[in-house]
Amino acid sequence: MGLALSKLPRLVRRERASMPMMLIAPFAALGLAVLTNLVLYGMLGKNPLIVLHAMLIEPFLSMYSFSEVLLKASPLLLIAQGLAIGFRAKVFNIGAEGQFVLGAIFASAIPVWYPNITGVWVWPLMLLLGALGGLCWASITAFWRVRLNANEILVSLMLSFVAIQVLNYLLLGPWKDPMGFNFPQSVMFPLDAMVPTLIPGTRVNVSLLLALALSVVAWFFVQRSFAGYKLEVGGLAPRAARYAGFSQSKAIWISLLIGGFAAGLAGAAEVAGPVGQLQRSISTGYGYAAIIVAYLGGLHPIGIVLSSFLMATLYIGGDNAMVTAGLPIAAVHVFQGSLLLAYLILATFVRNRLEWPTPHGEQGA
Amino acid sequence: MTTPLLSLRGVSKSYGQVHANTAVDLDVAPNAIHAILGENGAGKSTLMKLIYGVESPDEGEIFWQGEKRRIASPSEARKLGIGMVFQHFSLFETLTVVENVSLVVPGTKKELTDKIIQFGEEFGLKVDPLSHVHSLSVGERQRVEIIRCLMADPKLLILDEPTSVLPPQSVELLFETLRRLAERGVSILFISHKLEEIRSICTHATILRSGHVTGNVSPRDFDTHELAKMMIGRDMPETIPAKPMPRGLKQLELANLTHIMEDPFAVSLHDVSLQVREGEILGIAGVSGNGQSELAELISGETVLPPSEGERIVMMGQDVSTLNAAARRKLGFAFVPEDRLGQGAVPELSLTKNSLLTAHSKGLIKRGMVNLSKATRFTNECIEAYDVRTPGPEAEAGALSGGNLQKFIVGREIMLEPKLLFVNQPTWGVDIGASAAIRKRLIELRNQGCAILVISEEIEELFELSDHIQVLNQGRLSPRFKTSEIQPEDIGRHMISSAEDVA
Numbered sequence: 001m002g003l004a005l006s007k008l009p010r011l012v013r014r015e016r017a018s019m020p021m022m023l024i025a026p027f028a029a030l031g032l033a034v035l036t037n038l039v040l041y042g043m044l045g046k047n048p049l050i051v052l053h054a055m056l057i058e059p060f061l062s063m064y065s066f067s068e069v070l071l072k073a074s075p076l077l078l079i080a081q082g083l084a085i086g087f088r089a090k091v092f093n094i095g096a097e098g099q100f101v102l103g104a105i106f107a108s109a110i111p112v113w114y115p116n117i118t119g120v121w122v123w124p125l126m127l128l129l130g131a132l133g134g135l136c137w138a139s140i141t142a143f144w145r146v147r148l149n150a151n152e153i154l155v156s157l158m159l160s161f162v163a164i165q166v167l168n169y170l171l172l173g174p175w176k177d178p179m180g181f182n183f184p185q186s187v188m189f190p191l192d193a194m195v196p197t198l199i200p201g202t203r204v205n206v207s208l209l210l211a212l213a214l215s216v217v218a219w220f221f222v223q224r225s226f227a228g229y230k231l232e233v234g235g236l237a238p239r240a241a242r243y244a245g246f247s248q249s250k251a252i253w254i255s256l257l258i259g260g261f262a263a264g265l266a267g268a269a270e271v272a273g274p275v276g277q278l279q280r281s282i283s284t285g286y287g288y289a290a291i292i293v294a295y296l297g298g299l300h301p302i303g304i305v306l307s308s309f310l311m312a313t314l315y316i317g318g319d320n321a322m323v324t325a326g327l328p329i330a331a332v333h334v335f336q337g338s339l340l341l342a343y344l345i346l347a348t349f350v351r352n353r354l355e356w357p358t359p360h361g362e363q364g365a
Numbered sequence: 366m367t368t369p370l371l372s373l374r375g376v377s378k379s380y381g382q383v384h385a386n387t388a389v390d391l392d393v394a395p396n397a398i399h400a401i402l403g404e405n406g407a408g409k410s411t412l413m414k415l416i417y418g419v420e421s422p423d424e425g426e427i428f429w430q431g432e433k434r435r436i437a438s439p440s441e442a443r444k445l446g447i448g449m450v451f452q453h454f455s456l457f458e459t460l461t462v463v464e465n466v467s468l469v470v471p472g473t474k475k476e477l478t479d480k481i482i483q484f485g486e487e488f489g490l491k492v493d494p495l496s497h498v499h500s501l502s503v504g505e506r507q508r509v510e511i512i513r514c515l516m517a518d519p520k521l522l523i524l525d526e527p528t529s530v531l532p533p534q535s536v537e538l539l540f541e542t543l544r545r546l547a548e549r550g551v552s553i554l555f556i557s558h559k560l561e562e563i564r565s566i567c568t569h570a571t572i573l574r575s576g577h578v579t580g581n582v583s584p585r586d587f588d589t590h591e592l593a594k595m596m597i598g599r600d601m602p603e604t605i606p607a608k609p610m611p612r613g614l615k616q617l618e619l620a621n622l623t624h625i626m627e628d629p630f631a632v633s634l635h636d637v638s639l640q641v642r643e644g645e646i647l648g649i650a651g652v653s654g655n656g657q658s659e660l661a662e663l664i665s666g667e668t669v670l671p672p673s674e675g676e677r678i679v680m681m682g683q684d685v686s687t688l689n690a691a692a693r694r695k696l697g698f699a700f701v702p703e704d705r706l707g708q709g710a711v712p713e714l715s716l717t718k719n720s721l722l723t724a725h726s727k728g729l730i731k732r733g734m735v736n737l738s739k740a741t742r743f744t745n746e747c748i749e750a751y752d753v754r755t756p757g758p759e760a761e762a763g764a765l766s767g768g769n770l771q772k773f774i775v776g777r778e779i780m781l782e783p784k785l786l787f788v789n790q791p792t793w794g795v796d797i798g799a800s801a802a803i804r805k806r807l808i809e810l811r812n813q814g815c816a817i818l819v820i821s822e823e824i825e826e827l828f829e830l831s832d833h834i835q836v837l838n839q840g841r842l843s844p845r846f847k848t849s850e851i852q853p854e855d856i857g858r859h860m861i862s863s864a865e866d867v868a
Binding site: 220225226233237239243244245246 | 708
């Protein structure tokens with residue numbers, strides 16, 4: 001029965017993962033994903049080189065498209081930094097998408113209820129409210145995980161679908177713009193309810209600076225703070241955390257609340273930024289893409305800054321490719337997915353090596 | 366001289382960079398009880414695996430009864446007449462003794478039952494063939510393993526640390542069995558690091574040190590001190606005497622603690638009472654699996670008592686029953702756990718970060734941020750003062766040998782200047798040199814007035830360390846004995862529940 005299995009090689013953990021390999025892995029993954037996808041594009045009857053040019057080169061050719069990359073990068077960066085803190089502690093919050101939506105809803109409450117509101121404090125308050133919204137949504141997951149040991153992956157993921165229904169309900173009912181010709185969207189936000197633009201003539205706004213600043217905070221939290229250390233121990237060796245008396249429930253709460261806070265903030269910045277009103281399509285899968293960003297960045301704050309820009313490039317490049325090369329949107333998602341897959345495979349081999357069974361080692365003790 | 370039963374010539378085996386065995390020569394005579402003596406990591410297990418065909422040597426030759434052989438698998442080894450009893454038994458607990466035997470030995474149940482009884486009488490391996498394995502004591506289980514090997518009529522029987530799991534009385538019975546086996550023409554290879562045992566039973570001893578043979582002696586011609594020196598390659602650290610201490614404050618007290626486990630495979634604790642005072646070491650003896658880990662969890666605070674159970678665990682005069690590990694540490698409690706990797710230390714983190722695990726209270730945290738330079742200084746001090754062999758504080762804990770990591774953890778906990786120190790299995794899997802160093806530190810700490818609780822399976826260790834000893838058996842704790850007024854045999858009697866093992 002076990003005969004066939006015993007002939008297969010086993011993964012054996014390396015004594016030490018090599019640092020250069022860890023740094024090369026994301027780039028190698030990108031290369032691998034590009035190669036695989038070029039073959040797929042070829043099979044679709046598209047010219048792979050044109051697609052490649054559209055996806056990876058065009059975003060850097062004009063100021064406008066580059067500014068769009070920066071615009072996309074900031075929510076990805078925010079969400080991924082929050083998620084990575086949880087992932088390091090082995091708390092798997094997969095529901096950033098829902099927390100993002102709740103952030104957008106909470107932030108929209110102010111301009112929806114007070115459409116004529118003015119004041120410089122309006123947009124900061126909206127961002128704060130949005131962050132709290134994401135935090136509240138994530139706290140549902142934390143509560144059930146701590147209380148009933150309900151799996152946080154499932155709960156947070158399912159809550160994302162609930163969040164989208166909440167959004168639908170609001171936009172089809174109480175929050176629908178009365179002057180909006182029955183479209184499922186809220187009123188347009190007043191100027192003071194919008195995050196100020198950073199570069200004139202583009203849509204890049206202050207939230208990019210916020211995301212970068214929070215990345216620095218995340219670095220300090222992960223590398224230098226005692227709270228971050230406790231989370232790390234809890235993720236690496238739960239029994240050591242118990243031995244030291246670090247509370248596991250606290251780790252779950254902190255991880256989920258940070259993740260929810262960051263995702264909610266990103267959601268708020270999105271409605272109060274490029275979108276300017278609450279719509280059904282406020283998220284184009286940022287919450288899920290950020291999971292890829294977090295892992296691609298090695299769950300390290302600096303790595304995540306780089307990977308979020310890469311992912312944003314792929315978003316914009318993917319749009320270009322749809323226009324110039326007539327690529328279906330599914331192809332863009334396939335690219336994202338294959339990128340994560342390639343990285344996870346490579347990361348496995350950075351940490352482990354293959355060991356072939358010795359010809360007569362099977363019958364040991 | 367007669368032809369040796371088994372000869373090894375120049376046998377070497379490496380795993381990557383590690384040379385487990387280098388040019389090992391070994392001759393096992395017929396009818397011999399031959400000891401393989403060495404510290405943990407000296408290459409004893411690898412050598413046995415080579416003989417039993419689990420691994421094959423990189424270099425060198427193996428001769429069986431004068432003929433050169435290649436032993437490619439355990440089944441070939443068994444065909445030649447080599448049997449092995451592993452340290453961890455491979456018996457099915459839900460089957461009876463005879464059913465377990467019949468899984469590997471051909472024959473009807475009736476024949477096997479008769480044979481088991483016959484072996485039992487012949488070699489002093491008394492065990493009921495029809496009882497279920499889960500109801501047997503450790504000593505009886507070991508007998509089943511030996512009987513199972515004997516069924517194949519071996520000429521050489523390898524025993525891997527057979528006494529490490531046995532109470533003293535059972536050890537005597539096992540030795541009697543081994544002597545009888547040797548008389549009937551079965552040679553025994555006896556792996557151990559316990560010097561007294563080897564002197565009492567073995568006719569030859571081959572001593573291994575970091576993969577090399579450093580001695581081929583008749584163990585009765587040397588005293589334990591000389592043997593130890595051959596084994597570790599230097600003199601043993603001197604022991605320091607425990608100085609008489611005035612009767613101090615009670616730092617730990619458990620009064621009639623009963624804790625019923627929900628897990629059917631865990632041991633429930635019944636009516637456990639103990640107290641440890643300042644300047645005193647209390648040793649808890651017992652064969653592991655009798656409630657040691659459960660007791661350790663309760664004392665360390667890794668398991669917290671529900672509030673309803675009232676005052677049951679008192680530390681430094683305070684009820685700590687509902688406090689977690691961190692809160693108990695704040696009162697001056699420190700703890701060295703049984704598992705070093707994954708519990709006492711995080712293997713993937715540096716020693717500096719592992720210092721933080723419990724020593725964060727020593728001013729290594731400032732306003733929620735880690736003070737790296739202070740943490741590194743603490744780690745360096747620990748490495749120096751406790752002779753931890755490592756490239757430096759940046760080394761990952763998982764890269765240290767068992768003994769060095771244990772020295773680090775013991776050092777870290779002692780540097781917390783605890784009022785109460787709890788050490789679970791202080792020297793388990795630690796080489797003899799490091800063990801002696803750790804025991805010396807514990808006695809020093811006691812002499813400074815710390816209250817120390819030690820759980821250990823090694824009776825000799827407890828006799829060396831403790832002022833008082835209590836025995837844990839099936840979740841119940843014996844009364845307290847003064848170490849100076851009691852013999853190891855008396856402790857042994859308390860370690861086994863019914864008369865089955867004393868017989």
